[in-house]
Amino acid sequence: MRREITGFSNPTVKYLRSLREKKHRKAAGKFLAEGLRLLTDARECGHVPETLVMSAARDPHPLIDALEAAVEAAGGEVIECTPDILSKITGKDNPQGVAGVFAEFDTSLAALDRGAAKIWLVAQALRDPGNLGTMLRTGDAVGAGGLILIDDCADPFSVEAVRASMGAVFTQKVARASWEEFLPWLRSGEGQLVAASLRDAVPYRGAPYAAPCFILVGNESRGLPEEYEMACDLRVTMPMRGRADSLNAAVAGAVLAYEVLEALGG
Amino acid sequence: MRREITGFSNPTVKYLRSLREKKHRKAAGKFLAEGLRLLTDARECGHVPETLVMSAARDPHPLIDALEAAVEAAGGEVIECTPDILSKITGKDNPQGVAGVFAEFDTSLAALDRGAAKIWLVAQALRDPGNLGTMLRTGDAVGAGGLILIDDCADPFSVEAVRASMGAVFTQKVARASWEEFLPWLRSGEGQLVAASLRDAVPYRGAPYAAPCFILVGNESRGLPEEYEMACDLRVTMPMRGRADSLNAAVAGAVLAYEVLEALGG
Structure with missing residues (x-):
């Protein structure tokens, strides 16, 4: 009625x-x-x-x-x-x-089944709801399991994030956790943590990715804290041919996710 | 003083x-x-x-x-x-x-030197100034020559676009033109026009890209008009493993640009 x-x-x-x-x-x-x-x-x-x-x-x-x-x-x-x-x-x-x-959905790490997908996206202190929605949309496109939001991120349930996700908020799992919660959870099972980095990194193309692969991107302004980068299993670097030394966070995550998708055979 | x-x-x-x-x-x-x-x-x-x-x-x-x-x-x-x-x-x-x-800079097509770079980004009816700035930033990162804005795009000189470009508005050339102006200009010299498409397309990975390569992305909501897609020299398709059949415009452009960068040897 x-x-x-x-x-x-x-x-x-x-x-x-x-x-x-x-x-x-x-x-x-x-x-x-x-x-x-x-x-x-x-x-x-x-x-x-x-x-x-x-x-x-x-x-x-x-x-x-x-x-x-x-x-x-x-x-x-x-x-x-x-x-x-x-x-x-x-x-x-x-x-x-x-x-x-x-x-709102259950956003606890415990609700994730890491074996359900070969790719997971992880964002740290991502502040822009448009970037967050875009990452959900990218995750859907590459067949990722979901997006894990570390530390103080934008709200995945905001009107802007939901809109930018183009519906992917309903297909991707979303979890929220502090770094102190995330790292032990990650290490309690299989999973390779990968970040784009300039520190001690190998070329992103052809790097030894392994499933389930957790792709970590950092805050829009500050990037990842060094401690977080160094906790990664694999640090990869993307070509930077101009003056910039970084990409938009959602863009970097997407370029990396498509490379991982290729490496892991979808 | x-x-x-x-x-x-x-x-x-x-x-x-x-x-x-x-x-x-x-x-x-x-x-x-x-x-x-x-x-x-x-x-x-x-x-x-x-x-x-x-x-x-x-x-x-x-x-x-x-x-x-x-x-x-x-x-x-x-x-x-x-x-x-x-x-x-x-x-x-x-x-x-x-x-x-x-x-403001000269944004005429005539001011572009197409031989100056192997990659050019082209956006059609891109409405979001953040996306526009992000594309400039990506262009800088891949060593593109610049961004060509087709039809009714957001203003590259808006505060939001300049901010999102992270300074790339100063390193990348920007041109503005209608499709009717752009296509004859493109065909008056060397240049391969490439778009992500679902129509008669080959896989984006390993496609026969050629320099100077003009990567065309469409409007955020509607994508490219069919006529524009069909005018391309090469249509490529990216894996879509989820419910979505498209990516954010700036993300699609970036994934494609990094693939072209790899193919053309930077």
Whole structure:
């Protein structure tokens, strides 16, 4: 059954809108995702929103009908509102016709099955939600298992990160841990830790990668702490032909991930 | 000689601040860059700001002295202001201690020397200034000649693009053209046009790349128009192991650029 909301001051609107802020997401354990393609990707991966919000001005689409049916079958709530209210909720001037509220996933290291994939991406203190979403998207493309966020990273459940992930937040596992938690977890099983580095490194092309390979990239401004680099099993270097001595973090991770994919035969 | 500015309503402050907006940059033919590292990179590449703006609260640094000397030797202007005013100019809460105003570069295709590099990046309708800056940075890293912006792209001289380029806007050539201008220019000399594509494509790894190689990436949402893809000399495909059928535009360009760099022997 659909509920209609017409007023900006409706408490549900306030609640949904509050999920744009990290503290409210954390308190509620929920996050927002928008757009029919993204919500359809989510549904096809088994993630049905608890609440589906639809603009009354949306174009009819069988995939919207499928979403609505899935939400109702799962006992969720369907809300119809004006485009203005949807815009207020998602913070976009031209909101896509649908948005959904999802429960945040378990982001503990314990929930990861490292044997499930040959490649894992690991980011340390990654501050930009766009970079974080891009890494999730790259991870999906190379068939990685997921993205492990070390130390103080951007929130993977922010609207910006979810948007930049193009739905990969629903296909990739996401874990969050401190370095002090991550390293013992890594060493408790198989796994090669690899970083792009200028210290004591071998060329990234043809380096002896081994599965499961954990590709570690550092903070956008500072790169990786030396201690973290030195804890790696393999340090590799990429050609730098210009004045720069580094790449954008998400770019470096992607170039490396495609090289590892080639080496490990996908 | 330094000029001190203490008032927010000073016309110079208003002018400098206006350069954050595209229409004012276009009218003035100037752009803003901030940060000591970026301005130093610029200086070392022969680009001295016409106006140097320094926060009165900056930490002393020999590179700031060198910048100031270079600006004065070139007949430019040095302005000292409060951190608040610098913050207002650059739009950043914690402004770096220095910013500079530069004349925009010649962005005509005619200004490019295609034989100067083996790799050129080409972006079509790239809308995100962060992606644009990241592509410039990648171009610098792979020793590309520059970035050619086709159709309606983000402004390479926006504060966001300049910042994301990490100074590469000063080392890479930038050209702007419509597709109707670009294609005849390309065909008037040597040059292989390559795009990542799903249409009639060969694997990107080991494809027959040839210098000068022009790597074409498309719009973030829509990708390349089919007509543009079909005009390419070579269409290559990258593995997509997940649900996604594409990568972030700047990421796709970078993975491809590193492959071409390897193939063409740098």
